[in-house]
Amino acid sequence: MLGVYYDGKTSQAHACSVRLNDQGCLEFSELDVDPISIDDISVSDRLASLSRQIFLPDGALFETQDQQGIDALIEAIEGKPPGKNKLLSVSFYETNAKALVAAALFAMLFTAGFFVWGIPLLSAVIAANLPAEVKQAVSAYTIETLDENYFDESELTAHQKQEILTTFSALKQNTNITNASLLFRSSDSIGANAFALPGGQIVVTDELVEIAENPEEIGSVLLHELAHVQHQHGLRKMVESASLYIFISLWIGDAEVLESFSILFFYALLDSKYSRDFEREADAFVLDYARQHSKAIASGFIDVMEKLEASKPAFFSNKATNNKQPKEKAEEETEKGHKIGDLLDYLSSHPITEERLISFRQFINGEDPGYSE
Ligand SMILES: [Zn+2]
Numbered sequence: 492m493l494g495v496y497y498d499g500k501t502s503q504a505h506a507c508s509v510r511l512n513d514q515g516c517l518e519f520s521e522l523d524v525d526p527i528s529i530d531d532i533s534v535s536d537r538l539a540s541l542s543r544q545i546f547l548p549d550g551a552l553f554e555t556q557d558q559q560g561i562d563a564l565i566e567a568i569e570g571k572p573p574g575k576n577k578l579l580s581v582s583f584y585e586t587n588a589k590a591l592v593a594a595a596l597f598a599m600l601f602t603a604g605f606f607v608w609g610i611p612l613l614s615a616v617i618a619a620n621l622p623a624e625v626k627q628a629v630s631a632y633t634i635e636t637l638d639e640n641y642f643d644e645s646e647l648t649a650h651q652k653q654e655i656l657t658t659f660s661a662l663k664q665n666t667n668i669t670n671a672s673l674l675f676r677s678s679d680s681i682g683a684n685a686f687a688l689p690g691g692q693i694v695v696t697d698e699l700v701e702i703a704e705n706p707e708e709i710g711s712v713l714l715h716e717l718a719h720v721q722h723q724h725g726l727r728k729m730v731e732s733a734s735l736y737i738f739i740s741l742w743i744g745d746a747e748v749l750e751s752f753s754i755l756f757f758y759a760l761l762d763s764k765y766s767r768d769f770e771r772e773a774d775a776f777v778l779d780y781a782r783q784h785s786k787a788i789a790s791g792f793i794d795v796m797e798k799l800e801a802s803k804p805a806f807f808s809n810k811a812t813n814n815k816q817p818k819e820k821a822e823e824e825t826e827k828g829h830k831i832g833d834l835l836d837y838l839s840s841h842p843i844t845e846e847r848l849i850s851f852r853q854f855i856n857g858e859d860p861g862y863s864e
Contacts, residue, residue: 492560496522499550509545509553511567517545519553529568534561602742606761610738611768614730618723623690626726630690634674637694645675645697655695658706659713665784671720673713683802685712687719689726702798707791711777714788718776724769731765774847778854789851800844 496505496519507521516526527547535544543561545553555561645652652675659673670691677697678684685695693716695709703709719725739758774792781789853859 492555492557492564494553494555494557496524497552497554499547499552507553509555511564515567517547517553524551529564534565534568537562606735606738607764610731610734610761611727611765614727614734615723617730618726621726626689626691629726629729630688630692633688634692634694638676641678641681642676643678645677647675647697647700651700654706655700655709655713658710659693662710662713662717662780666714666717666721666780668717668721671717683799685716687716687725689723689729691720693717693720699799702802703795705791707785707787708795709791711781711788711792712795714777714780715773715792718773719769721776722769722772724773728765728769732762735761735765770847774850778850781851781854782859786855789854793848793851793855796844796848 492510493506493508496507496509497503498505505522507519509517509519511529512518512526514526515529517529517532518526531548533546535546537543537558540556540558542554542556543558545555545561545564547553647655655675656673659671663669663671671687672692674692674694675697676694681696681698683696683698683702685693685699687693693713695713699712700709703712735758739754743754777792778789781787781792850859
């Protein structure tokens with residue numbers, strides 16, 4: 492069998508021929524190489540008319556166009572003609588369109604399933620197993636960044652703060668969520684908002700307190716955030732976004748392709764799906780609380796959400812934790828970045844507020860499909 496030998500150390504090609512001797516060893520002519528036992532080699536699959544490789548010890552390689560020669564060698568090694576192990580052979584797929592379509596379909600479904608369910612599951616496991624110190628460090632870093640870029644000190648009176656803290660501790664007691672605490676801040680750029688940090692801190696802005704007219708309104712928002720704390724949504728979201736980026740990179744295989752709009756769209760779509768799942772879970776928690784403890788929480792949630800929707804459509808969109816920094820944002824963001832940012836905002840928040848309130852309205856009207864006692 493004629494071909495080319497590479498020693499695995501230099502890129503130099505040595506033309507030579509190889510034959511299988513009676514002792515089951517490959518002998519190389521015109522080369523100063525000892526015979527190599529066929530137990531120490533492996534052979535590449537047949538793929539169209541591409542050249543075949545014999546992988547030799549120490550990174551050496553023999554390459555040939557002699558398909559029959561290689562197939563004969565495989566037969567000598569395995570005692571049967573190549574291709575018997577059909578599902579593992581690349582040439583089998585090449586010659587069998589149906590199997591190829593089925594395999595491609597399976598791969599697509601598997602990939603889709605992995606992105607839709609696998610990554611959230613993986614992130615939940617990772618988030619649950621991160622040590623408390625890591626969560627606190629992420630919280631500390633987040634609040635530091637937010638303080639630098641978004642926040643000013645709260646201007647609420649001690650009395651206002653005390654009222655909210657009283658509501659908060661009653662909610663914590665009723666829900667048995669003990670590892671949460673409150674932080675007060677004010678922010679012109681964020682406006683009325685509240686969000687939960689991985690370490691259990693819940694930030695409430697003065698602007699939100701101003702919008703909320705009674706303890707049930709602020710309480711419903713606090714409950715929504717307590718659910719985020721309980722289910723570690725902040726952390727899971729971070730792990731999900733990072734894993735999604737990594738797995739798409741691996742899947743696409745070429746980082747430059749990631750720049751293309753369709754891939755970013757795919758990323759934004761999945762990323763916002765994960766966010767919406769968390770928002771739904773947090774809303775369901777509020778509704779559950781209303782069923783068990785206080786109907787007024789449900790009307791409070793509807794009222795405060797409507798006010799927030801009117802004041803700022805992007806409420807609850809996790810914007811603040813998506814590391815956008817408005818003070819530097821204008822200069823740094825490219826046009827494409829803008830499009831993606833707008834898209835994310837649109838997908839993650841704007842159209843769904845009314846949808847989010849449907850089950851709350853049904854509950855208030857005594858037609859609660861999700862209620863079972
Ligand atoms: Zn939320």
